[in-house]
Amino acid sequence: MKSNPLLKPVLLFFEDEHESATRIADASSMERAKIERHRFPDGEIKLRLPDTLPDRVVILRTLNDPNEKLVELLLAAHTARGLGARHLTLVAPYLAYMRQDIAFHPGEAISQRIVGQFLAGLFDAVITVDPHLHRVATLQEALPVANAIVLSGAPLLADLIAARRQQPLLVGPDEESAQWIALAASRHDFDYAVCRKVRNGDRAVDIALPDCTVTGRQVVLLDDVASTGHTVARAAHLLLDAGAASVDVAVTHALFAGDALQVMLDAGIGEVWSTDCITHSSNAVSMATTLAGALAQIQATA
Ligand code: R5P
Numbered sequence: 662m663k664s665n666p667l668l669k670p671v672l673l674f675f676e677d678e679h680e681s682a683t684r685i686a687d688a689s690s691m692e693r694a695k696i697e698r699h700r701f702p703d704g705e706i707k708l709r710l711p712d713t714l715p716d717r718v719v720i721l722r723t724l725n726d727p728n729e730k731l732v733e734l735l736l737a738a739h740t741a742r743g744l745g746a747r748h749l750t751l752v753a754p755y756l757a758y759m760r761q762d763i764a765f766h767p768g769e770a771i772s773q774r775i776v777g778q779f780l781a782g783l784f785d786a787v788i789t790v791d792p793h794l795h796r797v798a799t800l801q802e803a804l805p806v807a808n809a810i811v812l813s814g815a816p817l818l819a820d821l822i823a824a825r826r827q828q829p830l831l832v833g834p835d836e837e838s839a840q841w842i843a844l845a846a847s848r849h850d851f852d853y854a855v856c857r858k859v860r861n862g863d864r865a866v867d868i869a870l871p872d873c874t875v876t877g878r879q880v881v882l883l884d885d886v887a888s889t890g891h892t893v894a895r896a897a898h899l900l901l902d903a904g905a906a907s908v909d910v911a912v913t914h915a916l917f918a919g920d921a922l923q924v925m926l927d928a929g930i931g932e933v934w935s936t937d938c939i940t941h942s943s944n945a946v947s948m949a950t951t952l953a954g955a956l957a958q959i960q961a962t963a
Contacts, residue, residue, distance in 0.1 A: 668692075668715035670960055672752075673737065675722065681937060681949070682721050685752070689953035691719070696737055708736045710744060717963050718746040719956060720784075725916055725939045727757035731779065738783035748963040750786040750808075752956070754938035754948060755886075755914045759793040759803065773797075777804035786963070788955045790814055790938050790948055791885040791913040795837055808962065810955045814913030814936040815883065817946045819845035821934055822881050822911060830878040830905075834858060834868065834896040838884045841913075845883055852878075856896055868895045876904035882930075886914040890921030894928035901929045910934070915941035 672693040674682030679695065686693040697709040706729070718741050722730050738749055761772035780787060786808035792800055800809040822829055822845070831851045833842040835858035846853040854871035861867065880900050882893045887910065897908040908930050915935035922943070925933055934945040 668713070670717035670719060671711070671715055672719045672721060673710065673741070674720075675733070678721055678723065678940070681723070681754070681940065684937070684947055684949035685721065685952050685956070688949040689956045691956070696720075696733075698733070706733065706736070708733065708740065710737065710740050712744065714741060714744045714746050716746065717748045717750070717960060719750040719752055721752045723754045723939055724757035725755050725914070727776075731757075731776070734780070734783060748786070749784045750788065750956070750959055750963075751780060751784040752788045752952060753780075754790045754936075754952065755916075756787075756789040756792045756804075760795070762794075762796050762803070773803050780804055781806040786810070786959045788812065788952060788959070790936070790952075791841065793837075793885055808959055810958065812948065812951050812955055813841065813844060814885075814938065814946065814948060815841040815844040816848055817936065817948070817951070818883060818911040818913070818934065819848040819851070821946055822851070822883075822909075823849045825932075825934075826879045826881060826909070828852075828879070829881045830854070830873075830875060832856065832871070832875075832880050832882050832896065832900065834882055834884055834892045841885060842883055858892065864889050864891045866892050866895050868892070868899060870896075870899050870903060875900055877906050880905045880908045881911055882908060883911045885912065886916055887912045887921060887925070887933075888916045888918050890917065890924040893930065894924045897925070897928045897930045907931050912936075913938055915939050915943050917941060917943075 694711045699707045758772040758776040788810045831853040833855035854873045857869040859867045909932045911934045933943045935943040936946045937944040
């Protein structure tokens with residue numbers, strides 16, 4: 662089927678993300694339309710897209726709880742192409758499967774590469790926020806798509822921290838967080854430091870505090886993601902033992918699996934702030950305007 666090139670680009674979304682879609686569409690003055698989704702009794706899903714699509718289509722799907730959503734993207738992207746979409750952009754504020762970037766043991770799937778290639782086969786452009794890239798330098802290495810834009814939640818989280826805490830000390834719970842800590846700290850000239858972490862299991866981490874004085878400081882732990890919450894919980898426990906006046910947490914992605922929030926609160930963490938990349942009651946910062954800016958950049962070149 663031929664698309665209608667006269668139509669403005671459209672943002673397609675799923676019902677569970679209608680609030681994020683509204684914020685992004687409003688910030689970018691885009692049309693939006695819902696993808697209808699039906700689940701059959703046996704668990705299979707059926708999607709229905711608008712039957713008239715413009716040349717340029719954007720699909721919003723944040724990829725927490727990713728397994729079923731990856732099948733949705735497979736179905737939605739192919740259907741959009743069949744309906745004539747010439748240029749497809751994925752907005753995945755949270756990009757899943759980025760942490761398994763090597764085979765730690767023989768025979769392990771390198772999920773980052775496999776999922777990255779899968780998405781690159783479906784989309785022309787991808788926009789995401791703070792993807793967990795550790796051993797690769799650019800998103801395009803993991804997700805070889807023509808146009809890949811990486812945004813960060815760190816600047817807006819830094820603004821929030823500056824508004825809520827006096828002379829905070831930013832602490833990264835592990836070496837990988839150094840990039841986000843540096844970005845956030847430079848924006849407001851915060852003091853900062855980074856811990857060292859050894860992971861012994863899904864819920865078992867050892868942390869060594871940085872060599873700096875935390876006594877009496879309002880500490881904010883900043884990271885890309887909290888999943889089980891044990892990383893920030895362990896760091897908070899040590900910081901409070903070392904004399905920190907308070908410990909709060911700011912993360913881009915509130916994955917918060919199972920009892921993660923309780924684990925964090927039980928460790929003495931005061932407040933937990935996150936961006937709206939994943940919808941959660943801790944959301945304190947909206948990425949809509951930032952995402953809209955990236956969309957404008959892509960639409961200008963598509
Ligand atoms: C990994 O290095 C990430 O930046 C996070 O520190 C990690 O994923 C947090 O996981 P969890 O909350 O399960 O300890």
